[in-house]
Amino acid sequence: MERQLEIDRVSKRYGDVVALHGITFEVRAGEIFGLVGSNGAGKTTAMRVALGVLEADAGAVRWDRRPIGPETRRRIGYMPEERGLYPRMRVGEQLVYLARLHGMTPAAARAAVDRWVERLGVAGRRDDDVIKLSLGNQQRVQLAAALAHDPEILVLDEPFSGLDPVAVDVMSGVLRDQADAGVPVMFSSHQLDLVQRLCDRVGIVRQGRMVAVGTVDELRDQGQDELIVRAPAAPPGWAAQLPGVTVVEESGAGTRLALHDGADDQAILRAALETGPVHEFTRARPSLTDLFRHIVSAKDEEGERK
Amino acid sequence: MTSFGTVRLIAGREISTRLRSKVFRIATLVIILILVGIAVATKLAGGGPSYQDVGIAPGAAPLTAAIASTASAIHVDVRTHAVREDAGRQQVRDGKLDALLVGAPGSIQVVVKTSLGDDLRSVLQLVAQRAALDRQVTALGGDPARVATAVSAAAVSVTALEPPKKATGEQLAIGILTSVLIYLALVLNGQAVAQGVVEEKTSRVVEILLGAVRPWQLMIGKVLGLGAVGLIQVAAIALAGVAAAVATGVLHLHSLSTAGAIVWLLVWFLLGYAAFSLAFAAVASLVSRQEEVAAATTPVLMLLVVGYVVGVSILPGHPGSPLVAVLSMIPIFAPTLMPVRLALGAAPAWQVAVSLAGVVVVIPLLLWVAARIYRNAVLRSGARVRLRDAWRAS
Known part of the structure; x- marks a missing residue:
C-alpha cells in the first residue's frame, strides 16, 4: 500500500464547542487534497491536529500506518492560516533558523533557503525584516518556511488567500511539483474553482464531520446535473410544473433547472419547444461551487429540522 | 536533533x-x-574625601615627611607644597592653599584664611604632639624611632557581642x-x-x-x-x-x-x-x-x-x-x-x-x-x- 496520511475518527472540543466530530479522511502520497467547508467547519482544527500542534480528544493521526510522533512532526511543512513569522527578523536569517529547528544542518539549511527564495521570487528581500515586505511577499516567505526543510508532508491552511494571479500560479506550480515528488499535499481554501482545477481529491467538511470526499469527478457525479434552457418566448413559470426538474434560477437570460436522477431531459426539451423557439439547451455537470452550496444548505436545513 | x-x-x-x-x-x-x-x-557635592593642600615654609620643612605619613595613617588626603612664606600667605588668601605652616619644628604656626578644618587640625595636632614626644624621649636618653615603632605596633583587639546595628x-x-x-x-x-x-x-x-x-x-x-x-x-x-x-x-x-x-x-x-x-x-x-x-x-x-x-x-x-x-x-x-x-x-x-x-x-x-x-x-x-x-x- 502506498504511504498515506490518515486522519482517523478524530474528535476535538474547546470547552462546550465541538470543533471536530470523528472526522476521517486520508491524503495519499503524491496527491493534492483539498479541504473545503464554511467558516468554522473545523478545517483549521483538523489541520492543527494532523500537525500535532493540537492534541485530539479522541482518534488518531497516522503517517505510513504509524502514529505521528515528534520526529515525523518535524518532517511536516506547515503554513498556518494567520501567517506566522517573527516580524522583526530578517527573511533569510529567519528561514534558516526555522529550517534548522526542523532538524537541518546549518549548511543544508542555507542551501535550501537560497533555493526557495529564488524559486518563489523573494531572493532580493532576504536581508529585509519580514514586516517591511508586502503581504503577498510575506506569504511567499511563509511558503518558503513551510518548504525549506524538505518536508515529507505538506499541510497548508488557506495558502491562496490574498495572492495575486501570478502568485497563485507560482503557488499552484510548487504544490504540483511537491505532489509529483511523492509528497502528500493537503490544503484548505474557499476558492472552489481553484480547488476544482488543482486538487486530485477533495473533502467537504461540515460541523466537524467529513460529509463528502472523493475525486472532483466523483463529487460532481454525486450532484444533480443541470439544464440551461434559453427559450425567449417562454412565459414566466413555464417549467415549474414539469416532472423531474426543479427550477434553480429563472431570468431573462434563460432558465437553470436541476435535473433529478433518472429524469428525461428530452421531455424537458420538448416542453421548451412548445413555448416557441429554443436558442440554447445545455446539460452540464454541477461545478464544485454548486455542489458545495447544495451540500452545505441541504444539511443546514436538515440540522435545523432536528 | x-x-x-x-x-x-x-x-x-x-x-x-x-x-x-x-x-x-x-x-x-x-x-x-x-x-x-x-x-x-x-x-561634586563634596560628600567624598578630597585633597587638602598644605604649604610648608622653609622653616617647617623638616616636618614634611611626618605630615604625609600621619595624614595617610588616619585616612586624610593631604598634599604638601614647599613654598616661600610670603608667597604661601598670598596663596592661602587666594584659596589655593588650605593651610600654610610657618615657624620652626618646635613651634609650629598654622596660617589659614578663616579657620582650620577638623581633619587637617587632627593631622597637625598629632604631628605637633609627636614632635614634642620625640624631644622628650631624646631628653630622657631614649631613641625616638624605637618608641615610634613600639607605639604604632600597639593596638586594641575588639570583641563584638552583637553585630553592629x-x-x-x-x-x-x-x-x-x-x-x-x-x-x-x-x-x-x-x-x-x-x-x-x-x-x-x-x-x-x-x-x-x-x-x-x-x-x-x-x-x-x-x-x-x-x-x-x-x-x-x-x-x-x-x-x-x-x-x-x-x-x-x-x-x-x-x-x-x-x-x-x-x-x-x-x-x-x-x-x-x-x-x-x-x-x-x-x-x-x-x-x-x-x-x-x-x-x-x-x-x-x-x-x-x-x-x-x-x-x-x-x-x-x-x-x-x-x-x-x-x-x-x-x-x-x-x-x-x-x-x-x-x-x-x-x-x-x-x-x-x-x-x-x-x-x-x-x-x-x-x-x-x-x-x-x-x-x-x-x-x-x-x-x-x-x-x-x-x-x-x-
Missing part, C-alpha cells in the same frame, strides 16, 4: 535578537549613565545600589521574557515553531537566552557602577567586600531570574496582544515591587529588622531582599542558607507549573485564557 541542541538553537536566537535590540541597548546604557552620574554628583556608609551605598539593581534587572528581563512569549503568540509564529519543537523547549530556550544576556547586562552595570564610584573616590574599594557584594548580586540575579522569568512566561502565555501584557504580568510584578520597597524603606535604617529577616527567607522575596542584607553585612550564614535552599527548591516546582500553563495556553489566541482553564486543560 537532541533536546539540548534545540534549546541551544532557540536560546541563540534570543541572544542575538536581544543584543541587537535598541530598547535593550538604550536601557543598559541609561542605567550605567545614571550610576556614573550619581557617583560624579556625590563627588548600623551599617557603614559604604555598605549602605552598596546595599542600596544592590537593591535598585537587582529589582531593575529582574523587572527588565522578566518583562522581556513576557513580551517575547506574547510576540510569538501575536505573530502566530508559535504555531510554526511548535510544529518543530516541544512547548517546554521553546519556553526554556527563551528563558535561558534572555537570562544569559541579562546576566552579562547586570555584571556590566555593576562593574561600571563600582568602577565609577572608585574612580571618583566615592567608594574606597575594600576589594573583598565589594567583590563579595557583586558575586552575591549575580548569584541572586540568576536565582531570582530563574524563578520570576518562569512566572512571567506562564502568565504572558495567557494573553495574545502586547497591550494585555502589562495587565497579565501585574501580579508577578507586584511580588517584585513589594520585596524592593520593603528593602529600600526598612533595611537602610534597620539592617537587623526581624520582619525583613523573615521575609528574606521566603523564596518569593528572597531574590530582592537577601542580596541587600548580604551587602549590608546583616545576614547570618544560616539565614542565607535557608533562603538559598528555599529558592533552589522552588525553581523546579515553578518550572513544572509554568511549563504546564504555557503548553496549554500558548496556542490559544484571542481572548485572555483564564489561569484555571490553562491549568486544567490537558
